[in-house]
Amino acid sequence: MNGLEAVAVLLAGVAAGTINAIVGSGTLITFPTLLAFGIPPITANVSNNVGLVPGNVSSVLGYRAELAGQRDRLLRLGAASLVGGLVGALLLLRLPSSAFDAIVPALIGLGVLLVVIGPAVQRRVAARAETRGGVPDHGVWWVWPAVLLTGVYGGYFGAAQGVLLMAVLGIGVADTLQRQNATKNMLALVVNGVAATVFLLVAELDWTVVGLIAAGSIVGGQIGATVGRRMPPAVLRAVIVVVGLTALVVLLTR
Template sequence: MTGLEHLAVLGAGLGAGIMTSTVGVASLLSFPVLLAVGLPPVVANASNTVGLTPGAITGSIGYRAELREHPVVTATIIGTCALGAVGGAVLLLALPPGVFEAVVPWLILGTCLLVGAQPRISAWLRKTAAEAPDERTRLSPATTFFSTLVGVYGGYFGAGSGVMMMAVLGFGSNLDFRIMNALKTLAILASNLVASVIFIVVAELDWTVVLLLAAGSVVGGYVGARVGRRLDPRLLRSLIVVVGVSAAVSMLL
């Protein structure tokens, strides 16, 4: 890679770290950049997961106060997403690379739709939480099952898994919105961390990319948890959708 490409990957890590703690669609920003600098899709995906894990760690640290409020739910999210991520990572490595290359453009487009709909989803979640007569602080079996599916998706690809987890928690609990946002970041961490261990052991990685993404995402994850909410979410969301759709269309063509 050239010097400019190194800077692009570093910047993608910084932006993706902020996205992890705010919008929850980090890979839609970083994954297309890795494709643009010439990485094969499966190598890019595995390297992206490993490189963004530090950002999810610092983002979760930034939300530590919220995560302490409901320890049982926090433990459930960690367990289900970690377990699901094992299945997702195994699927990525066991299936032929052509399967991932064929599926990922549609996953990206689907995630872009989720990002576009996120303001309505978030408004609905806030309204539901405000109108709920009581607060469900334990996850039902159905909610736990869907949380595990989010973990599977996170281990396989992951773009938009944070938005998916917000929807799962919104339908399955009456937790405060800020708590759900913290749990969303923790879910990304659990999936990424488990998948990263598997990828480090058995997958092909581009370690230069991993280190650049990690350096950027460490800063971005903590910044996102602290000040990311002050950024204009419409600008961030528009950028993500444009980048994601462009990447998906280029892969389809």
């Protein structure tokens, strides 16, 4: 990797960390960037996952005020994320690389779709929270298995995992959007953290990529928790969609 490519990966890490803190689609920035520089898809995926974990930690710290009073909820739903992330990581390692090549375009397409319909989902979430009075709870019965399945998705690939989590939490848990976003960041950290642990033990990593994305995502996590909240959502969403569609073209024509 030359100097310009390294800078591009670093900046992609900053962008991903920022986006993950706000909406959760950062992999749609970093993964296509790594593919464009010739890194094999599975190596890119696992290296990206490990590199984004420090950014997840940064996002959680940036939203620590909104996490106050959520201990019981985080323990309950965190267990679902832990199991789901482990299953997803093991599926990635055990399924043949041809399965990953076949599945990932569909997952990226799903991620792009979720980003596009995100505003509609968020409007429904806000309306539901208002009708329920915004009183915090631990969620209806299906929230736990839904978080588990989202964890499987996140451990396997993870693009737009945060959008899925926000939809689940917004519909099934009565609380403010900012507190739900803080919960989302914590659950994503659990998923990515357990998957990264598995990858560190048995997967082939590109440590240059890991270091660059880690450094960038730490900075991005803080940006997303502060300045990023003021960014026009439409602009951010448009960037993610363009990058995601570019990734689809790259994967389908390689």
